[in-house]
Amino acid sequence: MVCVIIAAAGQGKRMGSAINKVLLPLAGKSVLAHTVQAVCQAEAVTSIVVTAAIEEVERTSEQLASLKLAVPWQVVPGGSERQYSIVNALKVVAPTAKIVVVHDGARPLAQTSLFNQVIAVAREERAAIAGVPVKDTIKIADPSGWVTDTPDRHTLWSVQTPQAFERELLLTAYEQAMQEGYLGTDDASLVERLGIKVKVVPGNYQNIKITTPEDLQFAETVLGERQEARSMVRAGIGYDVHRLVPKRKLILGGVDIPHTLGLDGHSDADVLLHAIKDALLGAAALGDIGRHFPDTDGRYQGISSLKLLADVRQILSKNGYRVNNIDATIVAQKPKLATYIPQMNSNIAAALGIAINQINVKATTTEGLGFAGQGEGMAAYATATIITAQG
Structure with missing residues (x-):
């Protein structure tokens, strides 16, 4: 206290x-x-x-x-x-x-x-x-x-x-x-x-x-x-991609999704949250996740990206910003993600301390084109806006 x-x-x-x-x-x-x-x-x-x-x-x-x-x-x-x-x-x-x-x-x-x-x-x-x-x-x-x-x-x-x-x-x-x-x-x-x-x-x-x-x-x-x-709104954009591999969990938006393959990475490889974090840090002109959570640091081995998203919230707060809204898209051929998106929205809102109507996650395929369409990996795009915190 x-x-x-x-x-x-x-x-x-x-x-x-x-x-x-x-x-x-x-x-x-x-x-x-x-x-x-x-x-x-x-x-x-x-x-x-x-x-x-x-x-x-x-x-x-x-x-x-x-x-x-x-x-x-x-x-x-x-x-x-x-x-x-x-x-x-x-x-x-x-x-x-x-x-x-x-x-x-x-x-x-x-x-x-x-x-x-x-x-x-x-x-x-x-x-x-x-x-x-x-x-x-x-x-x-x-x-x-x-x-x-x-x-x-x-x-x-x-x-x-x-x-x-x-x-x-x-x-x-x-x-x-x-x-x-x-x-x-x-x-x-x-x-x-x-x-x-x-x-x-x-x-x-x-x-x-x-x-x-x-x-x-x-x-x-x-x-x-x-x-x-x-009254000034700052905007950022984030993009991330990860390869799909066997014997890994598929974590998207903090949700463990049943699938035969998972995303490869140093942390839990949550491609959606990685893109969102980069968008938020970019909006604040504070670099990217590689700067704050380098994959050379053993502390982040296998760590939950939801935990790191909450850390990004704290970074924004310390620099005088709060999240205004987020719009994000997952690019994946399989599996179908529609039923998992409400929980993703809820997880992200909770980690960032925002209302559920300030976050919007979507999913799309590439109609079989490119690495995502061929099932080799997944990508995510995110845009975020932040505003100056009161005080």
């Missing part, structure tokens, strides 16, 4: 506004609403805790209630410093949460895919943070303004949120910081003081923290561009 703490108790003095910057309007919603909705769409998130200034707890709660979020949430009063606000939030995080993510409420441009990536790395490495390589040359100067050093830019990262940690690790880090009176500038700095390594996950330069009116204008532009992108 994953809990996300959203720090939204700041004052935002540089914004020059009478209200908290996270409550300011942005592209038809508040800054905080954009942030929270991106968090809710992350696959692993099971709860949200938002910190708010004491005088804004009620208003923040009303805003969140109006969003009708699918993930349980609560608002807790913040403290005089961000670090104290996170301490208050950690007190209400359920012990069942294995991973705790901390995110700035004033970063409404962080996309769902970034949350997914940071959480996944934290599960493996215990601590993970989003960041981007520094573009400018950085100088270290003394109090008088004289340059004392020029660090190697290639080792420097501009750190963002989300930042994700094992719950017990983050609790220990905060407890030690409180005992020693240490005030850090981010959550990772507290964890680093324990001697724990923190993994950087490449973020996005658009993931800015709203601080000034100019930042709001930038965010408005970015969100407008994303809205336009969501």
Whole structure:
């Protein structure tokens, strides 16, 4: 289980506004609403805790209630410093949460895919943070303004949120910081003081923290561009062919079909699913199945192509896409496949997390012509469309 703490108790003095910057309007919603909705769409998130200034707890709660979020949430009063606000939030995080993510409420441009990536790395490495390589040359100067050093830019990262940690690790880090009176500038700095390594996950330069009116204008532009992108449909085409041989199962669309011959291949040689996977990866400009699941890798020996199709779905999701629809054709002289096609459609829809009416499988013969017509092999063609996932 994953809990996300959203720090939204700041004052935002540089914004020059009478209200908290996270409550300011942005592209038809508040800054905080954009942030929270991106968090809710992350696959692993099971709860949200938002910190708010004491005088804004009620208003923040009303805003969140109006969003009708699918993930349980609560608002807790913040403290005089961000670090104290996170301490208050950690007190209400359920012990069942294995991973705790901390995110700035004033970063409404962080996309769902970034949350997914940071959480996944934290599960493996215990601590993970989003960041981007520094573009400018950085100088270290003394109090008088004289340059004392020029660090190697290639080792420097501009750190963002989300930042994700094992719950017990983050609790220990905060407890030690409180005992020693240490005030850090981010959550990772507290964890680093324990001697724990923190993994950087490449973020996005658009993931800015709203601080000034100019930042709001930038965010408005970015969100407008994303809205336009969501309406764009990307298309891909896939083709695959396999030889028919004795002593092999004939697997098509994840269905074991009785036949005297089966398709030869490194995996289960499901020619239909291979074509569909290539179409989906092509639509996303992410190569082909040979790149992601090479036949030189023993892990894929005899593996179910339905399993790999589900993996392709995850690849698309991590890159911000979801499946729109698929149309595919199997080319085979024998056996007759019509009675098996409904189950193929059902298997594919389940693997991709789409509705049954988003997948259409057909079968045809070549009237005895070519390798398929002569019963030497089977082929499959597939077209797929994908769209940008929300968030």
